[in-house]
Amino acid sequence: MSTARTIVGMSGGVDSSVAALRLRDSGESIAGLFMQNWADDGTGECRAEDDRRDAVAVCGRLGIPIHFRDFSSEYWAGVFEHFLAEYAAGRTPNPDVLCNREIKFKHFLDAARELGAERIATGHYARVVHEGGRSHLLRGRDRGKDQSYFLHQLGQAQLAATVFPLGDLPKPEVRRIAAEAGLPTAAKKDSTGICFIGERDFREFLSTYLPARPGRIRTPDGRDIGGHAGVFYFTLGQREGLNIGGVRGFEAAPWYVVGKDVASNVLYVDQGHDTLWLQSRTLRSGTAHWIADTPPARRFQCTAQTRYRQPDQACEVHVGDDGCLAVQFQEAQRAVTPGQSVVFYDGDDCLGGAVIDSTDAPLEQRLQNHAA
Incomplete structure (x- = not known):
């Protein structure tokens, strides 16, 4: 004791x-x-x-x-x-x-x-x-x-x-x-990433638990431009690791992940950091957690972050009867990613947050409609 x-x-x-x-x-x-x-x-x-x-x-x-x-x-x-x-x-x-x-x-x-x-x-x-x-x-x-x-x-x-x-x-x-103070950790490098992955290649680590499932890489208009080892190794907005070389009919510009169809095992990509395929103005979330135990109101305005270190984004939050949220942003947001957290603020006061379920990004909407 x-x-x-x-x-x-x-x-x-x-x-x-x-x-x-x-x-x-x-x-x-x-x-x-x-x-x-x-x-x-x-x-x-x-x-x-x-x-x-x-x-x-x-x-x-x-x-x-x-x-x-x-x-x-x-x-x-x-x-x-x-x-x-x-x-x-x-x-x-x-x-x-x-x-x-x-x-x-x-x-x-x-x-x-x-x-x-x-x-x-x-x-x-x-x-x-x-x-x-x-x-x-x-x-x-x-x-x-x-x-x-x-x-x-x-x-x-x-x-x-x-x-x-x-x-x-x-x-x-x-x-x-x-x-x-002479502490032995004074100059120690900050840890980055996820503790259990350490300095390893993320895809290599994940593949030990989720074996590779090769599939095709396509543009949003359906053109096949390459292959991938598994859609779950990628996240929206990602540029690295796509291994897409020069593609006939396209300019020599970087490619970005803009969508994932797990059922069909297709990875969708487009060129341009701010491609319209990555833009959304609304999101829906699972049940929210509120630090004060209850939301500020059933409908309220505040700022939000959909990823760590993101500048404040003005939005309106609507709390459903089931505790899930509909969030409307004043400006279009890039690469809002299902599975990540949306966190709400009133100035420096953190109000709470929720896990993002879906957005109105055009490719996500198309894939949802197709699945339905």
Whole structure:
């Protein structure tokens, strides 16, 4: 049993290191906890062991105890199986959103409480404000690093028991603080992508779980211009990995994924970053999650992001009787992708969000009508 009031999620990176340092220096009673979320799949690419060593070293430097928990089975059931099912269906899921909801702010929070702590802290770039008995999730002050997009599935109980010590800091300041304190993670490169994939080629990783299913690449008007290894390896707006050379009758310009027909195993592409085939003005979502437990109104205006780090997009949200959403944007949006999250904001206040089900992009509409 720990006597610490706050348990800090130690990832082995500079952000969680400085989060722990700031709490310790404020006089808070803290301990660290390292979570293993992915079991070694035999490829040896996941950096879990290096991260574990770094987390131990940082806690040693700070003079705080560290605990260890293995959540890999919970991660598999709560995050990874959904991840695979979505890709197999031709959608593009966001495992970071699910990982935060299912692991970091559920199993980690439970583990911290079992250790006798009252709350948890992480190195996320976000802020929590408590007003009038309610908790608000706010963007981090460093808009370039703000991670509220990935945290929009958190609820009142989770936010009431969470601290984000880096919410008011820009990233360069975090690295400066780490260097001044002599933390071994001060210059460590930020992890990118999905933890369980590591530095591997994404298609190669996915193919071990979703075997290649070769099919054809076509233009929206039906011209066959090549082959692909599997539609689920691609996402809307993607340019890399298409391996389309010079095509007779087309200019030498980049090709972009504009649609996927999983049933027919056809990948649709077009030229031009802003091709009309990638544009949509409305989307429909699954049941929304609201941080305040309820939506601001049945119909309201706000801003939204349909992907991480996207500038605010003005929109109107209509909440259906079933909790699902219809969202109308003021301006056309590029490559809004089913399976990803749409997240809503009122200024810096994150209202909540939902998983995108469909859009009115022209090719998606055509494929839906054909399927019907």
